[in-house]
Amino acid sequence: AVFVGGIVYVWWYKKNVLDKIELAFTAGYDPALELATHPTKSEDHADIDADEEIPWTQHLRRNEQDLIDRIIDGSETGHYWVLLGPKGSGKGTMIFDSMAAISADGVAMCDAHPDLEVFRLRLGKALNYEYNEDSQTGLFQRRDPREGGPALDIERALNKLEKVALRMNARRHKPLVLVINNVHFFNNDESGRNILLQFQQRAESWAASGIVTLVFTTDDFWPFYVMRKSGSRMHVLSISDLKHREALAAMRRIRMNAGKTVNNSIIEKVVSTVGGRLSYINKVARARDMELMAEEMLEIESAWLLSQIGLITDCDDDVMDEQKWSSCSWLLLQEFVRLRHEQEKEHAEKIAAGEPFYAHVKLPSIPYARCRQLMTRADFLEELDRRNIIAIDVNHNVRPDSMLILHAAERVVDDPEFQETIDSVRDRIDEIESLHRTRELTVRLACLSLPLLPFRFPGCFPHAPFRLACAYLIIVHSSRTLPQAIRSSYTWIRALMTRAD
Known part of the structure; x- marks a missing residue:
């Protein structure tokens, strides 16, 4: 009975996970949209002077808004998008406006974070996915799936999203949309670039099949530079300041x-x-x-x-x-x-x-x-x-x-003194670098002059093997660093003394 109950529970739990993720993409409540549109705004519009050339209805609707609307509602298929523009230029505002127009139907959004554990939780919140943390399969001696770290948890979440997207695409006939906001917050190191690659690989395959459209937004240039290497279906939209x-x-x-x-x-x-x-x-x-x-x-x-x-x-x-x-x-x-x-x-x-x-x-x-x-x-x-x-x-x-x-x-x-200031700073930098190079050259010459002493004062150094070792040190030091030359000379003189004995 316990075995049968375990099988039934696991089957029900997996189905419930997919149903919960599907709820995250239904029209209505979306955590990111709810937070962004929470402050109430007045709908009363004042009139602008009659001689105003620009229609007041277009005061904040940018030229890119129409394309953003088509991307968010799933009309633009076969691609994934990168929105590139400086901080405060309106990337997030346009996305939220497009989400509000369709009540976030088929759209989920999460913010990037340098700590992948934090990002894992944010992605789970956006997808309504608990990463099996609410599962009771431990009663049936099943291994904890969280042992692999955040990267594997994110991969599991994307696997679940893919199953849900395939199931919903048969009914909706248009892709789901997942927005990863501010991807420049990922660290520009191996782990951050690996996460970008992980999402980009999914974006490429999902764009080809038309089940999910990924949208990345970034203030900085480096994420685009990283993704450009393997982006065959990637489209980039530059967002600039208003005219x-x-x-x-x-x-x-x-x-x-x-x-x-x-x-x-x-x-x-x-x-x-x-x-x-x-x-x-x-x-x-x-x-x-x-x-x-x-x-x-x-x-x-x-x-x-x-x-x-x-x-x-x-x-x-x-x-x-x-x-x-x-x-x-x-x-x-x-x-x-x-x-x-x-x-x-x-x-x-x-x-x-x-x-x-x-x-x-x-x-x-x-x-x-x-x-x-x-x-x-x-x-x-x-x-x-x-x-x-x-x-x-x-x-x-x-x-x-x-x-x-x-x-x-x-x-x-x-400022009239600016050119003089920058010239003096650059001259000072040249002086410091020249001083460092001079010190290094002086030390190397001093170390190189020590092995010459047995040849300048042969009476003080009567042993021929020692003079030969010094000569060998001079030759080796000309092509190697001083520690390497000393170690090589020490090995050579030990071998020479062993043969003499």
């Missing part, structure tokens, strides 16, 4: 919804300062004094930038590597500022020539390969991207992360 006119309309709209006064000249000035970043626009538009808030944000950004890559003119050798990174970073930012000045000059010339006024001037961009040449180091760009100082798009164009970063860099670079 100038779109940012003006969005700020007016938010300002009216908040019951604040709208002053077009002030809004124009503020948008020119903070740019088209949605998170910045939302923060400034709700402030009582928009100009003061924009200036405070710029001051904070400037102080933060200097805290990350500030230059130290007379630095000690302990911070040489950090100053090397900082000076190379300022070489790149200096080029961005130079390009910005050229853009503004060209823009002013067009206005003076009578061409139509167009306030939007894009952030300056430099090709990735050119940035490597400017910085003279290929490994510094990734860290700048991780710290949100620069942003890299799918076309390998590098830009300042935001308009605030560009203005903060302008304040530093336009």
